[in-house]
Amino acid sequence: MRKSLTFFLSGVALAVAASTAVAGERVLEFKLVTKPIDVKVIEAANVEGQTVMSGKFFGVAVFNDGRIGVKEFVNASDSLKGAGPFFGYSTYTFEDGSITARYTGLAKDGKSTGEYTILSGTGSYANATGTGTIESAPNPFKGVNLFNIKLVVKTSGS
Numbered sequence: 001m002r003k004s005l006t007f008f009l010s011g012v013a014l015a016v017a018a019s020t021a022v023a024g025e026r027v028l029e030f031k032l033v034t035k036p037i038d039v040k041v042i043e044a045a046n047v048e049g050q051t052v053m054s055g056k057f058f059g060v061a062v063f064n065d066g067r068i069g070v071k072e073f074v075n076a077s078d079s080l081k082g083a084g085p086f087f088g089y090s091t092y093t094f095e096d097g098s099i100t101a102r103y104t105g106l107a108k109d110g111k112s113t114g115e116y117t118i119l120s121g122t123g124s125y126a127n128a129t130g131t132g133t134i135e136s137a138p139n140p141f142k143g144v145n146l147f148n149i150k151l152v153v154k155t156s157g158s
Contacts, residue, residue, distance in 0.1 A: 025130075028151040031137065032071060034059035035144045049081035061092060061149065069094040083108045090116075092151075097123020099153060105134055112136040112145075118153060130154045 039055030059071035075088035087104045099121045105114020114134035121128030132151035139146040 023155055026153045026155070028063075028149075028153060030061045030063045030069070030149055032059050032061050032147040032149045033141075033144050034071070034073075034147070047080075051077075051079050053077045053079065061094075067095065077107065079107065082110070086112070086114070094123075094125075097121055097125040099125050099128055099151065101132065101151070103132075103134060110136075112147070116151060118151065121153070121155070125153060125155060127156045128153050 034057050037056045037058050039053060039057075041051050041053045044050035044052065054076040055074070057071075057073050057075055059073070061069035061071060063069075069092050071090055071092050073088050073090035075086060077086035078084045079086075083106075085104070085106055087102070089100070089102050091098055091100045099118055101116045101118045103114050103116045105112055112134065113136070116130075116132030116134065118128050118130040118132065130151065130153045132149065135148045137146045137148050
């Protein structure tokens with residue numbers, strides 16, 4: 001009986017530890033390659049170089065350890081000669097769940113920087129909140145964009 005009780009209590013302790021292990025904070029850092037899928041650019045009348053853009057994009061996230069994820073997102077910008085604010089909504093899908101976030105940023109001097117606000121998540125990211133950063137990276141490729149992404153994901157574990 002004592003052996004059974006010890007085994008049972010060990011199992012309960014393990015289950016409690018496992019359930020609390022998903023709660024907390026995780027930092028996800030990766031490279032993101034994005035490509036426009038359906039984009040509309042409108043030039044403003046009588047303002048040289050002024051454009052308003054909106055569109056749907058797709059991306060692939062690549063972690064240093066080889067894991068990958070995908071990103072589907074919509075983006076809008078208001079640019080004067082390539083500089084100006086942008087914002088959008090993203091859903092990242094990873095093997096263990098997904099994260100949906102809103103981002104805002106600024107393109108200036110050929111570089112983009114911005115911030116994420118995590119809105120929700122699924123799987124191991126259920127009930128996610130948090131923040132993150134976007135920073136353009138040197139890009140040797142044409143027709144795609146390359147970014148460094150950092151997401152600080154907080155989950156409640158419930």
